[in-house]
Amino acid sequence: xxxxxxxxxxxxxxxxxxxxxxxxxxxxxxxxxxxxxxxxxxxxxxxxxxxxxxxxxxxxxxxxxxxxxxxxxxxxxxxxxxxx
Numbered sequence: 825x826x827x828x829x830x831x832x833x834x835x836x837x838x839x840x841x842x843x844x845x846x847x848x849x850x851x852x853x854x855x856x857x858x859x860x861x862x863x864x865x866x867x868x869x870x871x872x873x874x875x876x877x878x879x880x881x882x883x884x885x886x887x888x889x890x891x892x893x894x895x896x897x898x899x900x901x902x903x904x905x906x907x908x
Contacts, residue, residue, distance in 0.1 A: 831872065834858060852907040861898045873901075880905075 834843060842861040847854060873892050880888040887906040892899065 830856070830858075831876070834860075850904070854905045854907070856903040856905070858901045858903075859898065 830845070834845065840860040840862050842859075844857075844859045846857045849855070873890060877890050880890060884906055889902075889904045891902045891904075894900075
């Protein structure tokens with residue numbers, strides 16, 4: 825897994841009050857979860873997510889995905905990468 829794909833999962837980590845990253849195999853795929861709790865004014869804007877989705881599409885021919893949800897004080901991301 826290219827290390828740069830982890831960047832949006834931990835972007836702003838130095839500003840986070842809590843950061844978790846978990847990885848697990850799901851069938852032949854790799855599933856990576858990231859969760860951050862941030863101060864409201866520090867929430868991630870989303871431009872990095874778009875760029876990561878573009879990289880995923882190029883690297884994995886559309887077979888990988890990045891799902892992100894943002895609430896008032898947290899951001900959760902799920903990255904699914906297929907086995908080559």
